[in-house]
Amino acid sequence: MTSAVATAVPEFRRWARGLSTFFYRRSTFYLLLLLLPPLLWLGTVYLGSLFALLLQSFYAIDEFTATVVPKLTLETYRQLITHPANVDIILRTLAMAIAVTLACAVIAFPVANYMARYASPRMKAFFYVGVMLPMWTSYLVKVYAWRLILAKQGILNWGLTVVGLDGALETALTTPVIGGPSLASSYLGMFIVFVYMWLPFMILPLAAALERVPQSLIQASADLGARPRQTFWGVVLPLALPGLAAGSVFTFSLTLGDYIIPSVVGAPGYFIGMMVYQQQGTAGNIPLAAAFSVVPIVLIAIYLMLAKRMGAFDAL
Amino acid sequence: MPSAIEFQHVSRQFGTLRAVDDVNLSVEAGEFFALLGPSGSGKTTCLRLIAGFEQPNSGKVLLNGADVTGVPPYDRNVNTVFQDYALFPHMNVAENVAYGLRVRGAPIEEQRQRAAEMLALVQLESFGDRAPTQLSGGQKQRVALARALINRPAVLLLDEPLGALDLKLREAMQIELKNLQRKLKITFVYVTHDQGEALSMADRVAVFDRGRIEQLDTPRGLYMRPRTAFVARFVGGANVIEHELARRLTGFARTFAIRPEMMSFYSTTSTVTDGVISCAATVIDVQYHGATSRWQVRTEDGSVLAVVRPEPGVRGDSYAVGNKVRIVWPRDQMVMLEQS
Numbered sequence: 311m312t313s314a315v316a317t318a319v320p321e322f323r324r325w326a327r328g329l330s331t332f333f334y335r336r337s338t339f340y341l342l343l344l345l346l347p348p349l350l351w352l353g354t355v356y357l358g359s360l361f362a363l364l365l366q367s368f369y370a371i372d373e374f375t376a377t378v379v380p381k382l383t384l385e386t387y388r389q390l391i392t393h394p395a396n397v398d399i400i401l402r403t404l405a406m407a408i409a410v411t412l413a414c415a416v417i418a419f420p421v422a423n424y425m426a427r428y429a430s431p432r433m434k435a436f437f438y439v440g441v442m443l444p445m446w447t448s449y450l451v452k453v454y455a456w457r458l459i460l461a462k463q464g465i466l467n468w469g470l471t472v473v474g475l476d477g478a479l480e481t482a483l484t485t486p487v488i489g490g491p492s493l494a495s496s497y498l499g500m501f502i503v504f505v506y507m508w509l510p511f512m513i514l515p516l517a518a519a520l521e522r523v524p525q526s527l528i529q530a531s532a533d534l535g536a537r538p539r540q541t542f543w544g545v546v547l548p549l550a551l552p553g554l555a556a557g558s559v560f561t562f563s564l565t566l567g568d569y570i571i572p573s574v575v576g577a578p579g580y581f582i583g584m585m586v587y588q589q590q591g592t593a594g595n596i597p598l599a600a601a602f603s604v605v606p607i608v609l610i611a612i613y614l615m616l617a618k619r620m621g622a623f624d625a626l
Numbered sequence: 627m628p629s630a631i632e633f634q635h636v637s638r639q640f641g642t643l644r645a646v647d648d649v650n651l652s653v654e655a656g657e658f659f660a661l662l663g664p665s666g667s668g669k670t671t672c673l674r675l676i677a678g679f680e681q682p683n684s685g686k687v688l689l690n691g692a693d694v695t696g697v698p699p700y701d702r703n704v705n706t707v708f709q710d711y712a713l714f715p716h717m718n719v720a721e722n723v724a725y726g727l728r729v730r731g732a733p734i735e736e737q738r739q740r741a742a743e744m745l746a747l748v749q750l751e752s753f754g755d756r757a758p759t760q761l762s763g764g765q766k767q768r769v770a771l772a773r774a775l776i777n778r779p780a781v782l783l784l785d786e787p788l789g790a791l792d793l794k795l796r797e798a799m800q801i802e803l804k805n806l807q808r809k810l811k812i813t814f815v816y817v818t819h820d821q822g823e824a825l826s827m828a829d830r831v832a833v834f835d836r837g838r839i840e841q842l843d844t845p846r847g848l849y850m851r852p853r854t855a856f857v858a859r860f861v862g863g864a865n866v867i868e869h870e871l872a873r874r875l876t877g878f879a880r881t882f883a884i885r886p887e888m889m890s891f892y893s894t895t896s897t898v899t900d901g902v903i904s905c906a907a908t909v910i911d912v913q914y915h916g917a918t919s920r921w922q923v924r925t926e927d928g929s930v931l932a933v934v935r936p937e938p939g940v941r942g943d944s945y946a947v948g949n950k951v952r953i954v955w956p957r958d959q960m961v962m963l964e965q966s
Contacts, residue, residue, distance in 0.1 A: 332668035529679050532699040533706045534726035535777060544729070548716045621716070 367600035376598055385586040386597040400605055407565035410504040414561045418512040426520035441510045453574045456503045460493035490577050500576030504565055513558035519553020555622040566606035628691030630655040630781055630813040631676055636685035638671050647837035658807050660824035661713040662815045663834030673783050673817045676680035678702050690898045705774035706783040711766045713758040719769050720754035726777040744772035764795045781813045800827055821861045833857050855963050875903050881963045886934040888959040891945060892952040904954040909945050
């Protein structure tokens with residue numbers, strides 16, 4: 311009995327060792343084995359659905375029977391870009407996405423720069439946790455909380471009145487387009503919530519990019535006579551561009567696709583995400599919903615092309 | 627004429643660590659000055675104090691007679707060649723070299739022309755369009771040099787510039803740097819931990835240990851007349867004979883240094899003449915270096931000494947590990963050291 315156990319263990323180890331050797335010698339095979347599950351997932355499930363989505367957008371709905379006709383046509387796209395209401399929705403969403411991305415970049419840069427360059431290890435850990443902490447809370451809870459914060463009787467209004475800035479808020483709210491009866495029902499309020507929600511997605515890649523800029527480059531710039539402002543524009547910003555590009559793809563695409571924030575906070579105008587939700591749900595127009603979903607993809611592709619042409623990825 | 631660089635009681639602390647501890651020094655204009663020391667000795671901090679990347683906790687830094695304590699790097703007429711070269715990866719070679727002129731708002735034509743001149747100076751005329759990643763270590767080194775020289779600095783600071791190069795290239799660059807310094811007549815301050823480099827290139831060397839200058843002298847002075855045991859060991863690789871053994875050998879309880887190449891072997895039987903010191907020892911290691919060999923020997927009281935001689939010995943004899951030997955050296959070659 312005992313001898314059987316004693317021989318079984320080396321037997322197993324020899325077998326395991328043989329297997330290790332087998333994989334070591336055939337590293338390509340081993341790699342393939344490791345990559346097969348993710349490749350299947352990415353290739354079939356993910357790209358497959360994307361392709362199905364694309365295909366759906368080239369179908370159209372029959373006006374009378376309200377059923378999808380599975381024949382390739384550009385009818386849905388024609389509908390998308392010729393209906394002024396649809397174009398409005400696209401432009402409104404795009405404008406919001408650009409504004410949110412710019413604001414996130416401007417707010418995130420000092421934070422990321424501090425985290426990457428000046429913070430002590432303890433402070434850095436504190437900042438990383440602090441930046442990610444809001445993401446541990448339910449998204450819906452945060453959006454509804456913001457609606458209360460931004461309401462006319464909300465804490466923000468009250469706080470601004472206390473410090474005597476209610477006049478400034480009044481001016482902002484009476485500004486056409488971004489204004490409204492209260493922050494909670496204006497594009498300005500929606501913008502604030504969007505910026506709050508997506509800021510971590512800008513800070514983290516930006517901090518990672520800034521951390522990769524060697525201190526000696528910044529010193530070399532100062533050494534050669536560049537003032538801090540010149541060093542920022544000439545050295546730090548160009549080298550942080552990949553991080554800025556990555557972060558802005560997040561903020562840009564998240565804003566383009568979101569449908570909850572625009573339906574809970576802000577003015578009544580529709581956004582792309584809400585349209586997708588409505589068209590595939592209540593309206594039952596899957597092809598139009600698909601076509602609307604393709605819009606952000608196209609916009610981001612254009613954005614990446616522009617970023618590449620501007621040299622955002624040269625320093626990678 | 628004021629000194630190019632002057633330190634007056636300069637100290638720089640990091641937490642409780644005194645990286646630079648009450649250092650006084652002055653570097654003359656046009657001098658090739660080396661800061662030599664092991665890592666953590668404060669030599670690089672001194673360089674950074676001159677460049678302006680660090681500010682002293684106390685004391686004054688003067689450049690060309692003017693107090694620059696608190697002046698940021700971009701307002702100092704001093705440029706640096708960094709240890710990792712620090713070439714801007716998003717600019718090509720010509721743009722890197724022209725950067726110093728660009729940030730000062732020089733006309734494009736002047737930038738272009740001066741960058742070409744500087745690249746010619748370091749023999750990289752045709753490399754202007756390359757990206758830094760397309761260069762070898764030695765080429766990056768030259769670009770960093772050209773970039774630092776374009777502003778015509780009064781002082782050029784070099785932070786272990788040859789550390790990352792292989793031996794052959796390093797030797798070639800040493801000669802080239804020295805020639806460049808002679809030609810441009812700029813003050814060079816050169817940080818290195820390699821004593822050979824410091825001795826062969828510098829006019830004067832400051833030897834650093836634990837944030838203080840142990841000795842400031844010409845290379846010859848350092849080698850021939852080390853002041854302390856640290857300098858004798860670090861610069862000359864000399865044997866330091868502590869007072870106990872010294873008392874037994876010389877009659878004085880005073881620590882002294884004797885360089886390995888001043889020592890020779892005597893057979894154990896021959897008689898020792900006047901004016902030499904002799905000591906019985908056992909060979910414990912032999913390293914063959916081609917032109918010379920280096921023997922490690924252990925004396926009877928346990929001290930380990932080094933002897934460097936051409937091989938084979940004058941009489942064709944050679945000493946192997948385990949051999950009993952008698953080592954001798956002339957009395958007048960011993961250098962008395964200060965107690966530190």
